Amino acid sequence: MATGTGTGWTWGTWAEDQGEEEDEETEYQPSGGYTGLKDCLIFLIDCTSEMFAATFGGDNQVPFELCIKCAKSVLMNKVVSSEKDLVGIVFYGTEKHKNPSDFKHVYIYQDLDTPDAPRIKQLEEMLEGDGYNDFDATFGHSNNFSLSDVLWTCSTMLANSAYKYGHKRILLFTNNDHPHERRPDLQRQARAKAKDLAENNIDIELMHMGSNFDISKFYQDLIYEGDEEVTIAPNPVERFEELLTRVRSKEMKKRAIQKIPLTLGPGLEIGVGVYCMVREARKPSFVRLDKRTNEELKTQTKYLCEDTATELMPTDMKFYQPFGGEKVAFEKEEVAEVKKFAEPGLTLMGFKPKSRLKKHYYVKPSNFIYPDESIVNGSSRLFVALLKKCLERDVIAVCRYVPRSNTPPCFVALVPQEEELGDNNLQVSPPGFHAIYLPFGEDLRKLQLPEPSKASPDQIDKAKEIIKKLTFNFQSEAFENPVLQKHYRTLEAIALEHENEEEVTDLTLPDTDRMRNRAGDLIGQFKDMVYPVGYEPGDKVTKRKAPADGGGAAKKVKAADGPVDVEAAARGGTLNTLTVPILKEFLKSVGEKAPTKKADLIAAINTHLGL
Secondary structure, X not given: OOOOEXXXXXXXXXXXXXXXXXXXXXXXXXXXXXXXXXXXXXXXXXXXXXXXXXXXXXXXXXXXHHHHHHHHHHHXXXXXXXXXXXXXXXXXXXXXXXXXXXXXXXXXXXXXXOOOHHHHHHHHHXXXXXXXXXXXXXXXXXXXXXXXXXXXXXXXXXXXXXXXXXXXXXXXXXXXXXXXXXXXXXHHHHHHHHHHHHHOOEEEEEEEOOOOOOHHHOHHHXXXXXXXXXXXXXXXXXXXXXXXXXXXXXXXXXXXXXXXXXXXEOOEEEEEEEEEOOOOOOOOOOOOEOOOOOOEOXXXXXXXXXXXXXXXXXXXXXXXXXXXXXXXXXXXXXXXXXXXXXXXXXXXXXXXXXXXXXXXXXXXXXXXXXXXXXXXXXXXXXXXXXXXXXXXXXXXXXXXXXXXXXXXXXXXXXXXXXXXXXXXXXXXXXXXXXXXXXXXXXXXXXXXXXXXXXXXXXXXXXXXXXHHHHOOOOOHHHOOOHHHHHHHHHHHHHHOOOOOXXXXXXXXXXXXXXXXXXXXXXXHHHHHHHOOOOXXXXXXXXXXXXXXXXXXXXXXXXXXXXXOOHHHHHHOOOHHHEOHHHHHHHHHHOOOOOOOOHHHHHHHHHHHHOO
16 A cells, blocks of 8 residues: 655555565654654745845745745744744845854844744834835845855754754745855855755755746755756745745644553554544633733632631542432542543454444544554554454444543544545545544433424425535635634734734635525525415524423522422422522521532431431
8 A cells, every 4th residue: 555655644564565574564654743842943035135126926026025924924823823833034145144153144133932922023024114125234235155154054043942843944045046156165065064954854945936946056956965856946836825824723733642552352452642633722721910010920729627727738638429418538549549440541342333333422522543663563564454454344443442540431433544645645644543432321312302394395305406506515624713813813913013903704604695696596485385474584483382291490499489398398309499598598597507519508408307
């Protein structure tokens, strides 16, 4: 089976090629940088005079201005998506210089640091105040730079930072395809330094600007060394559009939430990683500040004795659960022991046809299961065999799943997924299992729904026509949460001191005009066939009456309804229908202490009455 390229999931080899030795180990190579470390990005911008001529793109844009716009867009995106990543901006080809090694014509405009509002405002001032038009007076231009010194400066910035990186990149913006045309010595030095960066896992990505840019003159050996097939520079237009696109969403690190064993039988285990594929994106929580000093406040929780007001230590406290009017007390260690059922892991229970998995079994978003060689050597080979057989027989594997030692077990259905490759052999969907959480018997509910009225064949046919007209290709990733987008735009406008907040397009609203144009008169015809004469959408619906057999929630008894016989209610087992004030009043009238929670009040009354 083909292996996905790019930043997908891969097993190096599926160990199924003909002629492969049976005892040869399958190598597991997770790609795509599944790590929790920070990412580092340096914008390396050519500032020679040619970069300030309006010659790039269909809009005749100034290349240097476009570079600053890209840097600003990336900084604004990272403030939201990954605020702990590091970004720096380096100018080269300037008359002035500023760098630790005192190289000429190399100017560090912004040091490697996390994105923040002052750095973004600095770029905005350069763009909005025509700062790039005064660039000659502020920084100057020069063609006497050494690209080796430029790359050395970037390497020094990375080496001097106190942070560890998961991915190190340099985006090189230039419209000069042969910067050292008459200096072979500088060309050799630049190639040698680029090779050093590659050996240190620092990627250089060329963002060339110009229709006649020829990479074979210089940059083919610098950027694409060893790749003889690359003779034409890739079209940078899509890459520029990607950098300029504003994306206001959190970027989640690609790492396993658990690494656990999957037990297939006695003495047979494989190592797997559990990955979270879907999680609700929420607004960041607010931080409390001191009103006088604007300093961040720290929260400290203390437990006090109700009688003596003395602070209680953890060893002074117990926990209890009410049961039949009694308080069943537990020590902290006993509570932890009660929660522990088994060691973390997946245990195979058996197999079922895929058709037995019902849609209404959904409990919460699924996880993705992928082999992990760090737990059990050779896991990939056995995992592949299990995945193949499940796909061939169209079955699911039912397993008991214990995520952590202090969490209760649950059942999951492992649904197999075959690898899917898209354009240019890039991986669209990785091979593995989706772990669908299954409900227990206590989680399922039986509903007594009213018998629906039957639709006529004509009404059904008309509904089918409407559905056919309004069918469209829905993809969740194409729709942004308007609440989150409004939140981030508001914060952005306040932090950057913008007068006007960027408008938010609510894509969750239906496009009524387009729906009306596509469906035509079908909607009106369907309404006339189904609804009574004179029906208008939006009219108030008559409130549903309570069932005659007394079903539904019991009515709460209030004191205003008249005197309440609490003792009779207790003996009849209906104390839960009384309000908290009535229960408290009864306990006070008999000289008992009144707790705050309703369950404790009921337990206290039952204890007093000996029930």
